Amino acid sequence: MNKCEIVKDLIPMYVEKLTSEDSNQFIEEHLHFCDEDCSHFLKNAERDLPMDEFPDEEQDDRKLMKGVKRRINNMIMMAILIGILIGLVISLRFFSLGLVAIVAFLIFTGFQIYFMNKYYESKNKKEDKK
DSSP, X not given: OOHHHHXXXXXXXXHTTXXXXXXXXXXXXXXHHOOSTHHHHHHHHHHHSOSOSSTTHHHHHHHHHHHHHHHHHHHHHHHHHHHHHHHHHHHXXXXXXXXXXXXXXXHHHHHHHHHHHHXXXXXHHHHHHO
16 A cells, blocks of 8 residues: 555645644654655645634634623623612612611622622733733
8 A cells, every 4th residue: 555645645634733643643754754745745735725714713703702791791780780779679668778778788799899809800811811
């Protein structure tokens, strides 16, 4: 069996990084010892095949998903805040103003801690990327 033909069949997938480690090793060893035009075939394949046809597509998808997640989180937070306000107004009818004020303060403090945590997490992630 002619190894050059096998390697030439694998080279397009090798260029696109779709081959296994064993296949990569086989191809690289063959290219190192081959006297025929396999190396020339590889160079032509690297030139002709698109390496990263859509290099920014994955990054665009991440940005899109971040935007969608941010909007969903904002809508959830708005719904929670509206629910809390409605709950506080209704509770004013049944409970004293002092109790409602204490509950409102605790809820406000909880939200403040939550948002401070999110802020510091995002700040740490940005510093880790640097």
